[in-house]
Amino acid sequence: xxxxxxxxxxxxxxxxxxxxxxxxxxxxxxxxxxxxxxxxxxxxxxxxxxxxxxxxxxxxxxxxxxxxxxxxxxxxxxxxxxxxxxxxxxxxxxxxxxxxxxxxxxxxxxxxxxxxxxxxxxxxxxxxxxxxxxxxxx
Amino acid sequence: xxxxxxxxxxxxxxxxxxxxxxxxxxxxxxxxxxxxxxxxxxxxxxxxxxxxxxxxxxxxxxxxxxxxxxxxxxxxxxxxxxxxxxxxxxxxxxxxxxxxxxxxxxxxxxxxxxxxxxxxxxxxxxxxxxxxxxxxxxxxxxxxxxxxxxxxxxxxxxxxxxxxxxxxxxxxxxxxxxxxxxxxxxxxxxxxxxxxxxxxxxxxxxxxxxxxxxxxxxxxxxxxxxxxxxxxxxxxxxxxxxxxxxxxxxxxxxxxxxxxxxxxxxxxxxxxxxxxxxxxxxxxxxxxxxxxxxxxxxxxxxxxxxxxxxxxxxxxxxxxxxxxxxxxxxxxxxxxxxxxxxxxxxxxxxxxxxxxxxxxxxxxxxxxxxxxxxxxxxxxxxxxxxxxxxxxxxxxxxxxxxxxxxxxxxxxxxxxxxx
Numbered sequence: 001x002x003x004x005x006x007x008x009x010x011x012x013x014x015x016x017x018x019x020x021x022x023x024x025x026x027x028x029x030x031x032x033x034x035x036x037x038x039x040x041x042x043x044x045x046x047x048x049x050x051x052x053x054x055x056x057x058x059x060x061x062x063x064x065x066x067x068x069x070x071x072x073x074x075x076x077x078x079x080x081x082x083x084x085x086x087x088x089x090x091x092x093x094x095x096x097x098x099x100x101x102x103x104x105x106x107x108x109x110x111x112x113x114x115x116x117x118x119x120x121x122x123x124x125x126x127x128x129x130x131x132x133x134x135x136x137x138x
Numbered sequence: 139x140x141x142x143x144x145x146x147x148x149x150x151x152x153x154x155x156x157x158x159x160x161x162x163x164x165x166x167x168x169x170x171x172x173x174x175x176x177x178x179x180x181x182x183x184x185x186x187x188x189x190x191x192x193x194x195x196x197x198x199x200x201x202x203x204x205x206x207x208x209x210x211x212x213x214x215x216x217x218x219x220x221x222x223x224x225x226x227x228x229x230x231x232x233x234x235x236x237x238x239x240x241x242x243x244x245x246x247x248x249x250x251x252x253x254x255x256x257x258x259x260x261x262x263x264x265x266x267x268x269x270x271x272x273x274x275x276x277x278x279x280x281x282x283x284x285x286x287x288x289x290x291x292x293x294x295x296x297x298x299x300x301x302x303x304x305x306x307x308x309x310x311x312x313x314x315x316x317x318x319x320x321x322x323x324x325x326x327x328x329x330x331x332x333x334x335x336x337x338x339x340x341x342x343x344x345x346x347x348x349x350x351x352x353x354x355x356x357x358x359x360x361x362x363x364x365x366x367x368x369x370x371x372x373x374x375x376x377x378x379x380x381x382x383x384x385x386x387x388x389x390x391x392x393x394x395x396x397x398x399x400x401x402x403x404x405x406x407x408x409x410x411x412x413x414x415x416x417x418x419x420x421x422x423x424x425x426x427x428x429x430x431x432x433x434x435x436x437x438x439x440x441x442x443x444x445x446x447x448x449x450x451x452x453x454x455x456x457x458x459x460x461x462x463x464x465x466x467x468x469x470x471x472x473x474x475x476x477x478x479x480x481x482x483x484x485x486x487x488x489x490x491x492x493x494x495x496x497x498x499x500x501x502x503x504x505x506x507x508x509x510x511x512x513x514x515x516x517x518x519x520x521x522x523x524x525x526x527x528x529x530x531x532x533x534x535x536x537x538x539x540x541x542x543x544x545x546x547x548x549x550x551x552x553x554x555x556x557x
Contacts, residue, residue: 088556
């Protein structure tokens with residue numbers, strides 16, 4: 001019975017989890033307080049290295065990850081292949097390099113927590129102490 | 139090993155579990171230290187991969203046209219000097235690799251090598267420059283760079299970045315500019331919601347040309363230019379203007395043409411002729427629909443005709459599929475002005491004429507992120523009028539019969555990758 005109930009619960013929760021929002025986060029010790037979508041877009045697409053005068057290190061999820069695709073759809077409206085084409089233009093004309101990619105979600109959390117300059121994004125479920133939310137993406 | 143240490147080792151081994159059991163805090167401590175060590179190791183690797191990055195692109199393509207009449211010398215008719223009515227696996231195929239090394243937070247070095255099938259894959263350096271950030275928004279570069287004359291010229295070899303199999307010939311193949319040696323400065327700025335990239339540059343280059351009776355080289359010096367890319371939501375605009383002095387010594391043509399050297403000296407040969415190259419373009423991409431338009435122009439003081447080219451293109455993404463249609467046109471004027479420079483100049487001017495219009499229908503399929511397959515057909519028309527008799531971008535009239543009646547069409551199939 002208990003097993004059946006837990007399966008039922010999981011079935012209820014899973015869709016909710018997979019559509020849970022993404023959070024743009026920094027370490028507690030970061031001087032940044034909040035960010036709007038335009039600023040996030042500038043950080044992730046235009047090689048901006050500063051927000052409100054503070055130097056930042058932008059961290060990205062690995063290419064091919066679902067979380068990355070959802071993040072860019074939400075923040076910039078671009079699909080993975082459009083993004084690839086955009087960065088190919090930037091890289092091969094020397095106008096910029098894409099943000100550094102972390103290994104996985106756990107690595108993202110660790111690196112953001114350790115580096116007061118880092119800006120990253122995590123799923124709502126991966127949110128934990130030591131991180132501060134700058135923007136919530138749908 | 140001394141007797142004392144021999145006795146100490148088993149003692150330590152025996153005591154170790156006891157110590158662990160007695161002080162669980164130190165175990166956590168050790169785990170933390172281990173994690174730190176792993177992190178340091180990871181950061182070391184990360185630092186290395188942060189400092190040097192390698193990126194590449196590749197195109198495999200086949201192309202041919204369908205004009206089977208022969209040129210006056212019995213050879214096949216060529217499209218842009220190279221494509222014939224037989225399938226070519228080399229014309230469009232190419233591969234490039236780029237190395238970027240970060241020297242400091244502000245300084246980096248980049249080298250990009252390109253090998254083209256049409257050059258027998260002889261690798262040539264397209265980009266080799268040092269880049270330095272003067273401030274977070276201003277970057278200066280020095281070295282070899284691809285010329286930023288038109289909207290897509292700087293990434294014209296990276297087929298994956300655009301929807302066509304090749305960039306519209308009327309705008310991009312009329313003048314074979316490639317690289318320059320020089321310096322450029324880029325400034326990224328925002329005006330309200332619009333972000334801009336302003337780029338100024340200066341340098342020099344040589345441009346080989348095959349449109350006259352023998353190969354010649356246009357020496358381009360005092361080359362300076364400015365271009366502005368502005369982005370607002372889904373819109374991107376492009377404006378560029380470049381100026382140069384062009385020197386062209388044609389006295390070497392005395393042999394191939396049988397003309398006296400005196401007839402080929404100035405004003406037929408060009409000495410620091412004032413030259414401008416300009417382009418204006420617009421792009422719209424909302425994720426599904428893509429619209430693009432551009433007009434380019436080249437003018438050289440003297441007998442050389444003023445040439446312009448342009449295109450309007452529209453495409454729509456249905457998942458991985460993207461059908462698109464493009465109308466292109468190129469034209470030239472100035473033949474009658476060249477008459478005043480004498481009959482030789484008028485002849486050379488006529489040899490540099492271009493007039494062409496075309497419709498291109500294409501389909502791009504995104505095989506996976508970073509790999510695209512493209513198929514397209516480009517039909518040419520309107521290549522002559524009462525003033526100009528040309529074969530557009532095909533072997534010119536004079537060397538070949540008029541091909542307009544043949545309804546010339548160029549077919550292309552490419553696989554493009556960026557990695």
